[in-house]
Amino acid sequence: MSHYRVRVERNKLKFAAAHMATFAGQCEPLHGHNYAVSIEVAGTLTEDAWVADFSLLKTLGKAICDELDHAFLLQRDSRVLEIDEGMSNWKVRFGERGFVFPKSDVRALPIDNTTAERLAEWFAGRLRGDLQARGAANLSELRVEVEEAPGQGACFVVDLGR
Numbered sequence: 001m002s003h004y005r006v007r008v009e010r011n012k013l014k015f016a017a018a019h020m021a022t023f024a025g026q027c028e029p030l031h032g033h034n035y036a037v038s039i040e041v042a043g044t045l046t047e048d049a050w051v052a053d054f055s056l057l058k059t060l061g062k063a064i065c066d067e068l069d070h071a072f073l074l075q076r077d078s079r080v081l082e083i084d085e086g087m088s089n090w091k092v093r094f095g096e097r098g099f100v101f102p103k104s105d106v107r108a109l110p111i112d113n114t115t116a117e118r119l120a121e122w123f124a125g126r127l128r129g130d131l132q133a134r135g136a137a138n139l140s141e142l143r144v145e146v147e148e149a150p151g152q153g154a155c156f157v158v159d160l161g162r
């Protein structure tokens, strides 16, 4: 069966966020990126010769970007950071470095690190749910790329099993 791919990217699919990823037992300094997201879906054509409505992909993608925009992205499931959830703050500690973030400024994500790879995986999982809630039964694959900087990104591909 023929498959087609459609892609939306960059224009409005952006967010600016702070994070500190960990690597090899170390923790980056707190810093931020102007992230850019690309979304690609593959599938068969509907009766109207669509794979997916570009505007729907952009709308769903932008809503997820907006959730992350101007926030600190916390890897809630980190095995390296000490993380305590209080009533109104998240306390994050790495060795001698300690941070207290008001909850309103934090997006606590169920991931073990805030790498572009994990952010792409999380984003794809959210978008998959949103797409399935809208039908989209003709789609066979969803691919999300998260770029930390132009030309520096990671992709996650979800096989939708069709």
Ligand SMILES: [Zn+2]
Residues within 6 Å of the ligand: 019, 021, 031, 032, 033, 148
């Ligand atoms: Zn970074």
